[in-house]
Amino acid sequence: MTTTSGIQDVPVNGTVGEPFVDSAKLSMRNVNVFYGEKQAIFDVSLDIGSNEVIAMIGPSGCGKSTFLRCLNRMNDTIEGCRVVGSLNLEGEDIYGAKLDVVPLRARVGIVFQKPNPFPKSIYENVAYGAKIHGLVSKRTELDEIVETSLQKAGLWNEVKDRLDAPGTGLSGGQQQRLCIARTIAVSPEVILMDEPCSALDPIATAKIEELIAELSENYTIAIVTHSMQQAARVSNRTAYFHLGKLIEVNETEKVFTNPDHQLTEAYITGRFG
Amino acid sequence: MSKSTSSTIELVNKNLKKRYRAEKRFRAYGILSIGFGLLCLVVLFTDIIGKGHGAFTAHYVQIEVTLNASTLDIRDATDPEQLALADYQGVVKEALRTRFPEVTGRSDRRSLYALVSNSAGFAVQDILKADPTKLGSTVSLWVLVDDDVDTYAKSRDDAEPFIGRLSEKQIEWVETLIASGEIKSRFNRILFTNGDSREPEMAGIRGALLGSLYTLLVTLVLSFPIGVAAAMYLEEYAPKNRFTDFIEVNINNLAAVPSIIFGLLGLAIFINFFEMPRSLPLVGGLVLTLMTLPTIIISSRAAIKSVPPSIRQAAYGLGASKMQVILHHVLPLAMPGMLTGAIIGMAQALGETAPLLMIGMVAFIVDLPGSITDPATVLPVQIYLWSDSPERAFTERTSGAIMVLLGFLILMNTVAVLLRRKLERRW
Numbered sequence: 001m002t003t004t005s006g007i008q009d010v011p012v013n014g015t016v017g018e019p020f021v022d023s024a025k026l027s028m029r030n031v032n033v034f035y036g037e038k039q040a041i042f043d044v045s046l047d048i049g050s051n052e053v054i055a056m057i058g059p060s061g062c063g064k065s066t067f068l069r070c071l072n073r074m075n076d077t078i079e080g081c082r083v084v085g086s087l088n089l090e091g092e093d094i095y096g097a098k099l100d101v102v103p104l105r106a107r108v109g110i111v112f113q114k115p116n117p118f119p120k121s122i123y124e125n126v127a128y129g130a131k132i133h134g135l136v137s138k139r140t141e142l143d144e145i146v147e148t149s150l151q152k153a154g155l156w157n158e159v160k161d162r163l164d165a166p167g168t169g170l171s172g173g174q175q176q177r178l179c180i181a182r183t184i185a186v187s188p189e190v191i192l193m194d195e196p197c198s199a200l201d202p203i204a205t206a207k208i209e210e211l212i213a214e215l216s217e218n219y220t221i222a223i224v225t226h227s228m229q230q231a232a233r234v235s236n237r238t239a240y241f242h243l244g245k246l247i248e249v250n251e252t253e254k255v256f257t258n259p260d261h262q263l264t265e266a267y268i269t270g271r272f273g
Numbered sequence: 274m275s276k277s278t279s280s281t282i283e284l285v286n287k288n289l290k291k292r293y294r295a296e297k298r299f300r301a302y303g304i305l306s307i308g309f310g311l312l313c314l315v316v317l318f319t320d321i322i323g324k325g326h327g328a329f330t331a332h333y334v335q336i337e338v339t340l341n342a343s344t345l346d347i348r349d350a351t352d353p354e355q356l357a358l359a360d361y362q363g364v365v366k367e368a369l370r371t372r373f374p375e376v377t378g379r380s381d382r383r384s385l386y387a388l389v390s391n392s393a394g395f396a397v398q399d400i401l402k403a404d405p406t407k408l409g410s411t412v413s414l415w416v417l418v419d420d421d422v423d424t425y426a427k428s429r430d431d432a433e434p435f436i437g438r439l440s441e442k443q444i445e446w447v448e449t450l451i452a453s454g455e456i457k458s459r460f461n462r463i464l465f466t467n468g469d470s471r472e473p474e475m476a477g478i479r480g481a482l483l484g485s486l487y488t489l490l491v492t493l494v495l496s497f498p499i500g501v502a503a504a505m506y507l508e509e510y511a512p513k514n515r516f517t518d519f520i521e522v523n524i525n526n527l528a529a530v531p532s533i534i535f536g537l538l539g540l541a542i543f544i545n546f547f548e549m550p551r552s553l554p555l556v557g558g559l560v561l562t563l564m565t566l567p568t569i570i571i572s573s574r575a576a577i578k579s580v581p582p583s584i585r586q587a588a589y590g591l592g593a594s595k596m597q598v599i600l601h602h603v604l605p606l607a608m609p610g611m612l613t614g615a616i617i618g619m620a621q622a623l624g625e626t627a628p629l630l631m632i633g634m635v636a637f638i639v640d641l642p643g644s645i646t647d648p649a650t651v652l653p654v655q656i657y658l659w660s661d662s663p664e665r666a667f668t669e670r671t672s673g674a675i676m677v678l679l680g681f682l683i684l685m686n687t688v689a690v691l692l693r694r695k696l697e698r699r700w
Contacts, residue, residue, distance in 0.1 A: 074586065074589065077585070077586070077589055079513070101592075102592045102593075102594055103592065104592070105589065105590060105592035106591075106592040109590065109591070111590075112587065112590070114583060116581075116583035116584060116586065116587045117587075118584060118588070118602065119606065128593075128601075129591040129592065132591070132592070132593050132594075132597050132601075133592060179587070182587075182591065183590070183591070186592065
């Protein structure tokens with residue numbers, strides 16, 4: 001136990017590894033986030049490349065979810081939350097005065113920790129995003145979007161006969177896939193996933209992980225997870241957060257086999273968590 | 274180690290009985306409270322129904338009326354003016370004299386005439402109006418008896434019949450008529466078709482019911498949208514600062530302000546300042562709106578607060594605008610709670626008397642109101658007015674009106690429960 005606190009006190013001077021990539025979809029520089037007086041994120045700089053899956057790991061309260069939620073400004077809904085620094089989506093300033101959050105969230109979708117389908121039918125759940133953004137003009141186009149989204153989320157075969165049934169009546173794993181279908185129905189470029197499997201059983205988790213692998217062909221995915229095995233299975237790169245600081249970013253394989261930073265090593269070997 | 278374990282279990286077992294006893298006592302307190310509440314309810318209902326059930330029946334007497342043109346003083350039955358001015362009471366009296374030919378003498382006859390309600394004349398008039406060719410013929414019709422006779426007839430099986438102002442002779446006649454089947458008890462339609470009257474047998478609650486309806490309509494139409502909009506703004510848009518805290522404290526305070534204060538406010542603003550007429554359901558509705566708004570705002574805010582944040586997050590995450598989140602998700606999910614609050618507010622408004630006294634809805638109004646701008650009174654005020662009247666027959670009508678009011682309250686609350694069940698969604 002003493003060693004743990006010893007390791008946690010290791011001074012952190014910037015991020016080690018390779019936080020920056022050439023063709024960045026999202027690029028963040030010197031991001032600081034405050035909840036009222038308390039600072040939750042310290043000087044984080046990170047790039048997320050196109051069509052890559054980046055996993056964010058770290059002990060509870062390290063700020064990985066907070067950071068993820070900055071990427072589509074979900075933190076706006078939290079009272080007293082302040083974001084400082086530069087965050088860009090393909091060169092557009094996410095926190096810029098000119099940016100409208102509505103199209104931003106259409107481009108950067110999010111899937112939450114707990115499956116949260118609307119208390120409406122399965123169809124309505126998937127169709128909702130397309131409807132509010134006015135993506136379709138005809139019912140047949142909407143039907144098509146619902147079908148392809150459910151297919152992409154691997155849920156179509158299970159629910160095609162009961163699209164009118166309430167989305168809340170599905171099992172936990174199905175609900176989460178419904179939420180993913182709902183997110184991709186808007187055709188986002190980036191999908192943020194905030195511990196999407198932490199409320200699911202291993203079988204449902206495996207399905208979601210398969211799905212992430214399939215989705216990564218078309219989407220950029222940033223996933224926050226508590227499960228290091230999951231990070232190792234689904235991601236190309238892994239970012240390790242510690243007490244609000246970004247410690248290390250590297251190829252996933254490197255992070256889990258030969259991390260550059262001793263804090264990362266301590267974490268992945270289970271010395272604290 | 275094993276010794277200490279066994280002694281722990283012994284201690285636990287020793288205390289177990291005591292714990293179960295305490296548990297039983299705890300539950301018994303709850304049952305006792307519920308029992309007391311139910312007892313009060315039973316006493317209340319027994320009393321009201323016991324007193325009020327009589328109001329739903331009335332005694333009618335059968336009379337053979339000869340529509341004698343000369344007694345009626347009608348020469349031309351097609352002339353509406355003559356029909357309006359004719360002496361209908363005269364033919365009714367004539368009918369009574371024919372039924373009891375033995376009654377002579379002025380005062381005896383007068384007490385004979387007093388057996389029949391003043392409304393008998395109107396019943397005769399209605400017949401002639403409907404069919405002027407009946408002039409000269411003899412018709413048999415059932416007319417209301419006087420309220421004293423009605424009260425006596427209802428209580429004659431009791432140990433101590435209520436005699437009131439009836440003389441012995443009158444009682445004798447009434448008994449004769451009851452024995453011959455010429456006085457009969459029927460459903461009291463008058464109670465539901467007439468407005469107020471000074472004569473108990475002709476007094477009904479329709480005027481008050483309509484007044485209540487119009488008043489509640491105004492209240493609902495104004496207070497629900499305003500209340501929901503205010504709650505929505507305060508919950509969703511308002512910044513959290515001193516000013517909104519101040520508003521919140523004041524809304525909570527207003528919910529506890531005695532209703533008569535709202536009546537005085539209404540009197541000062543709507544009647545004195547805006548110079549609206551008195552006794553209008555419109556003004557009553559405005560006053561009750563002021564009174565129910567805090568209730569609706571508070572319950573709507575609670576309903577909006579109880580919408581799970583995950584639903585909002587999901588909608589925001591898909592790129593819904595604030596208005597879309599509110600209209601598509603928050604309001605539909607909060608609607609059952611808001612409706613319940615609104616209906617509780619309406620039920621409160623339906624039973625409210627004090628503020629309406631202040632704006633003149635306590636006036637004696639016979640005519641049925643036809644719109645929100647016709648003078649009217651409301652059910653609870655009608656109950657208050659009747660409970661003040663000396664006639665014995667008004668006592669049972671008071672309880673009868675209370676039963677109708679309670680019936681409406683139960684109906685409204687049932688609707689509230691059903692609506693909530695229908696609209697409630699699970700997640």
